[in-house]
Amino acid sequence: MSGAKAQVAAIEGWFRMDPDDPRLLGTQCQACHTYFFPKETLACRNPSCDGTELKEVPLSRRGRLWSFTNNCYPPPAPFVAADPFEPYAVAAVELEEEKMVVLGQVVAGVDVTELAAGIEMELVLDTLFEDDDNEFMIWKWRPVAA
Numbered sequence: 001m002s003g004a005k006a007q008v009a010a011i012e013g014w015f016r017m018d019p020d021d022p023r024l025l026g027t028q029c030q031a032c033h034t035y036f037f038p039k040e041t042l043a044c045r046n047p048s049c050d051g052t053e054l055k056e057v058p059l060s061r062r063g064r065l066w067s068f069t070n071n072c073y074p075p076p077a078p079f080v081a082a083d084p085f086e087p088y089a090v091a092a093v094e095l096e097e098e099k100m101v102v103l104g105q106v107v108a109g110v111d112v113t114e115l116a117a118g119i120e121m122e123l124v125l126d127t128l129f130e131d132d133d134n135e136f137m138i139w140k141w142r143p144v145a146a
Contacts, residue, residue, distance in 0.1 A: 010128045010136040014038055016058060017137060022125045023058035024102060024139060030055055035098040060096040061123045062144065067092040067101075070112040080129040080136075091141040093121045107142045120144040 009017055016023045026037035029044040031051025037059060044051040068091045074081035089106035106115070107126055121141045128138040 005130060005133060005135045007135045007137050010138045015123075015125075015139050017125065019125055021061065022123055022139060023061055024123065026057055026059045026098070027054040028057045029053070035059065035095075035100055037100065037102055059098055059102075063093040063095040063102075063121055065091055065115060065117055065119045065121050065141075065143075066094045067117065068106070068112060068115045082129070089115060091115070091121060093123075093141055105138070105140045107140045110143060114143070 007017065009015065013025065015025055024037055025039060026035050027039045027041075028035050029040075029046065029049060029051045030053040032044060032046050032049040034044060034046045034049065035057070036045060036054075039056060040054055042052070044054070068089055070087055070089050072087045074085040086108075088108065089110060089112040090103060091106050092101050092103050094101050104123075105126075107124060120143070122144050123139050124142050125137050126140045128136045130136065
């Protein structure tokens with residue numbers, strides 16, 4: 001065993017594994033310019049558009065906290081919760097450019113009492129769980145001021 005675990009995406013294709021510039025990967029309809037996350041592959045989901053040309057795009061890394069809550073119990077499978085489970089905050093962030101809301105965990109160490117609607121948040125990569133060989137990475141939200 002070499003010691004260092006490989007960092008792999010917990011959900012392949014949903015985000016860019018660049019620690020300096022992590023981004024969620026969405027799609028944009030080329031007819032109406034609507035953004036989607038997770039990616040759409042068949043046709044535009046906008047009911048007033050019949051576009052089928054969708055382009056993969058990296059989404060904004062920053063946005064404003066739209067809503068938030070705390071999670072005080074472990075989610076069901078397939079989510080892999082830490083053992084022992086520790087409560088964490090969940091954020092709904094409105095992306096800066098796309099004006100769409102994306103959910104995600106808030107990084108450890110930020111308590112729900114430190115959050116307020118409207119604060120600026122940024123997307124970061126963090127560990128979701130580990131096994132003997134890999135560290136499974138996911139996106140999380142962090143207050144910009146943190």
